[in-house]
Structures are given as C-alpha cells and as structure tokens.
Amino acid sequence: MSGADPEPIHVAVGVIRQPDGRVLIARRAEGSHQGGRWEYPGGKVEAGETIRDALTRELHEELGIRPLELRPLIRVPWRYADKSVLLDTWEVRRFAGTPSGREGQPLRWVPPPELARYRFPAANGPITTAAALPETYLITPDVPGGERHSAFVERLRRHMAGGAELVQLRLPGASATAWRRIAADAAQVAREQGARLLLNGDVALARELGTGVHLPAAMVRALGERPLAASSLVGASCHDARELDQAVALGADFAVLGPVRPTASHPDATPLGDAQFQALIADVPIPVYALGGLGPEDLPQLQGYRAQGIAAIRGLWREA
Ligand SMILES: Nc1nc2c([nH]c(=O)n2[C@H]2C[C@H](O)[C@@H](COP(=O)(O)OP(=O)(O)OP(=O)(O)O)O2)c(=O)[nH]1
Ligand SMILES: [Mg+2]
Structure with missing residues (x-):
C-alpha cells in the first residue's frame, strides 16, 4: 500500500562490556548515515544471517573481536527522515581479542554513567539507558x-x-x-x-x-x-x-x-x-x-x- 513504511533495516548492535562495567563506543565515519556521532558497534544483518551471526561478523570486521557471551538487551525501532531501522541490541559480556578500530574509527571505553555525555544518533537513547541500568x-x-x-x-x-x-x-x-x-x-x-x-x-x-x-x-x-x-x-x-x-x-x-x-x-x-x-x-x-x-x-x-x-x-x- 502506498504510504506504508518500507521494512526497517535490521541492525545488529553490541553493547560490549569490560568486567569493570565500561562500555565500548565508536565514532561513525563522517559522511556515513549519522556520521560523526558515537555509536555502539554493529551493522546491518545480511540476508540469510541470524542476528548472532550478523553481530559476530560485524564485530570481527569493525573491531577484530569475537563475542563469546551474548545476551539480548533491547530492540529499538526508529524512523529517521531518510530510513527506518530496528536496532537489535545485544550485550557482549565476554569476547576474545582486543578491540581496535579496523575501519579507522576512534574507540572509547566509557563508564556507564558517562555515556549520556556523548552524542549518539537519536534512536540510541533507550540503549544508553539499558547500558547504564543495573541488572x-x-x-x-x-x-x-x-x-x-x-x-x-x-x-x-x-x-x-x-x-x-x-x-x-x-x-x-x-x-x-x-x-x-x-x-x-x-x-x-x-x-x-x-x-x-x-x-x-x-x-x-x-x-x-x-x-x-x-x-x-x-x-x-x-x-x-x-x-x-x-x-x-x-x-x-x-x-x-x-x-x-x-x-x-x-x-x-x-x-x-x-x-x-x-x-x-x-x-x-x-x-x-x-x-x-x-x-x-x-x-x-x-x-x-x-x-x-x-x-x-x-x-x-x-x-x-x-x-x-x-x-x-x-x-x-x-x-x-
Ligand atoms: N551500528 C550502529 N548503527 C546505528 C546505531 N544507532 C543508529 O541509529 N544506527 C543506524 C545507523 C545506520 O543507519 C544503521 C546501521 O548501519 P551501519 O552503518 O553500522 O551498518 P554497517 O556496519 O553494515 O555499514 P555499511 O556496510 O552499510 O557501511 O543503524 C548504533 O548505535 N550502532
Ligand atoms: Mg557498522
């Protein structure tokens, strides 16, 4: 039907934690969608992939790490002017490897109460809340x-x-x-x-x-x-x-x-x-x-x- 929203883009997003609670954020490349803002690493789910596969692939491509322990955190649907996304967010509590910005993106480990100081895309509010609330x-x-x-x-x-x-x-x-x-x-x-x-x-x-x-x-x-x-x-x-x-x-x-x-x-x-x-x-x-x-x-x-x-x-x- 005309006027209906197209299927949102399914995005696998990782809230990656150190044992001390700090969370990894990365800065999106200038010129990309929501460029220049900070993000929780991740990317688009490809055809035929499960969400876990997609997150595992993205974290390898972007950071060179392998998630070892994942749990579902929160799903945020959001409509930007130019596209709709579904941020399917998972918490990564253990991983193998040391994250590095393999696409040149700056990285930071941030204590949860400080996350709110960073400029994220508008959809990210609930993810930041979830990352900063205890269990x-x-x-x-x-x-x-x-x-x-x-x-x-x-x-x-x-x-x-x-x-x-x-x-x-x-x-x-x-x-x-x-x-x-x-x-x-x-x-x-x-x-x-x-x-x-x-x-x-x-x-x-x-x-x-x-x-x-x-x-x-x-x-x-x-x-x-x-x-x-x-x-x-x-x-x-x-x-x-x-x-x-x-x-x-x-x-x-x-x-x-x-x-x-x-x-x-x-x-x-x-x-x-x-x-x-x-x-x-x-x-x-x-x-x-x-x-x-x-x-x-x-x-x-x-x-x-x-x-x-x-x-x-x-x-x-x-x-x-
Ligand atoms: N990864 C990530 N994407 C986010 C966040 N918040 C948010 O609105 N998005 C949006 C921006 C993009 O439109 C989409 C995810 O795209 P992406 O640019 O990470 O996708 P990708 O890694 O597959 O990159 P590409 O191959 O398309 O360049 O979701 C976030 O915290 N993390
Ligand atoms: Mg990405």
Whole structure:
C-alpha cells in the first residue's frame, strides 16, 4: 500500500562490556548515515544471517573481536527522515581479542554513567539507558513493626554499599510523616553511596529531594507526561501490554512488568508466566525488569528473555 513504511533495516548492535562495567563506543565515519556521532558497534544483518551471526561478523570486521557471551538487551525501532531501522541490541559480556578500530574509527571505553555525555544518533537513547541500568532493582519492604527508622535506613545503606545501585523506596504502611523522614534520609544515603533512589508514587517529594520516582500503573495512566526532567529516573509499574505502551508513551526510563511468577506479597494476582512475560516485552523499546517471585538465581533465564534484569523485595532484601 502506498504510504506504508518500507521494512526497517535490521541492525545488529553490541553493547560490549569490560568486567569493570565500561562500555565500548565508536565514532561513525563522517559522511556515513549519522556520521560523526558515537555509536555502539554493529551493522546491518545480511540476508540469510541470524542476528548472532550478523553481530559476530560485524564485530570481527569493525573491531577484530569475537563475542563469546551474548545476551539480548533491547530492540529499538526508529524512523529517521531518510530510513527506518530496528536496532537489535545485544550485550557482549565476554569476547576474545582486543578491540581496535579496523575501519579507522576512534574507540572509547566509557563508564556507564558517562555515556549520556556523548552524542549518539537519536534512536540510541533507550540503549544508553539499558547500558547504564543495573541488572537488579531492589524494592524495599515496609519498615518492620517495632524497628527504628534509623535501623531501617542503616540496612538500606548496607544494601547500597553491597552493590544495590538502583533502589525503590516503597513503604505502603508508613505514615505521611515517617515516609517523608525516611525518604529524606534514604536520599542522603543514596547520594553518599552513589546509588539511584526512586520514591514510589510521590512526584512532589522526588522533586524536592532530587530523587527519581517510581510510578504505580494508575499514575502512569493519570499523568500523560513525564513528571521529572531527563536527569532523574522515572520507572513505571506495568501488568499488561496496554500499560507497557502507556509507560513508553509517557517517556518512562524503564518499566517493571509482573507478576511473572507466584509471589507471597500479591497472592491474589494471576502470574503472567515466563512465556507471556517474554512475549510481552519482545518489542518494548525501553528496558523492562521482571517482577514477582524472582531472585538473583533467576537472572540468566530472565535476561535470556530480553529482560533488563529482575526487580524484587524478598528476592533481594536481606533481613540481617
Ligand atoms: N551500528 C550502529 N548503527 C546505528 C546505531 N544507532 C543508529 O541509529 N544506527 C543506524 C545507523 C545506520 O543507519 C544503521 C546501521 O548501519 P551501519 O552503518 O553500522 O551498518 P554497517 O556496519 O553494515 O555499514 P555499511 O556496510 O552499510 O557501511 O543503524 C548504533 O548505535 N550502532
Ligand atoms: Mg557498522
């Protein structure tokens, strides 16, 4: 039909990591499409190639390395004025060889928080977000009855010091006063520990404290537009395809989809199951964490489905 989009160009893209987390970027040749901008290395999938074949070939041609461990990261469809692309992005966690710019392109290893400073093609935003988000998203349990607030915040500090980089403060049982106090302390601890904190459902307090915000599904629907600037994280809770669409339309940085498996905190909710989770996120162009009955031991499986990682209360919060 006239006016219909031509098939997008399928592009295999690699987010190549060092064990210390740094990510490899390359500068596109002047004169090429999106020339002069930085990119994640990769190139067009050729007829008859699988995406893994294509990425393996491209990384050999452009960098002289061989990927040894790959996992699907995110698929970003994008329409430029002159062409449409589908950036089929994979994370390369291990590779053989030392990358060099075999086509003369400059290369840089960049710590994830610094990626946002580079000028990438317009399609790359979600890839950079995915590259900079960790694979676990810790959601706090309520403060146990009888526990002092300071003890709870101390426990939060230990989790952050122990590697929890992304944390949602969610205290459904707290009074308004306790919520404000604990949120302020948690924001301070997050700053000290270099962790990113998101407050559940409280945009005003997130603005005041300079934290991110995590939006329950009903708030995503009600808001219609992103409530915080690009420098603060906006997460969104989703349960189905429609809510995922709403989260993307809102401009959320990432979504959480669940429950994937049965969970003690929501015994009445019907779990999606692994197959449905995988199908639902296949073409969601923002990172998605899997929630519900999951722990670190489930990470490889869920990441194989293209999940950013797992979100959990019980699965990630240690009482000790
Ligand atoms: N490799 C790569 N391509 C990207 C990124 N972002 C983005 O919009 N693109 C676009 C630019 C191009 O239109 C297309 C990929 O093309 P490419 O130039 O890498 O393709 P290729 O390696 O096969 O090169 P060539 O043989 O066509 O010269 O996707 C990115 O981060 N990495
Ligand atoms: Mg290329």
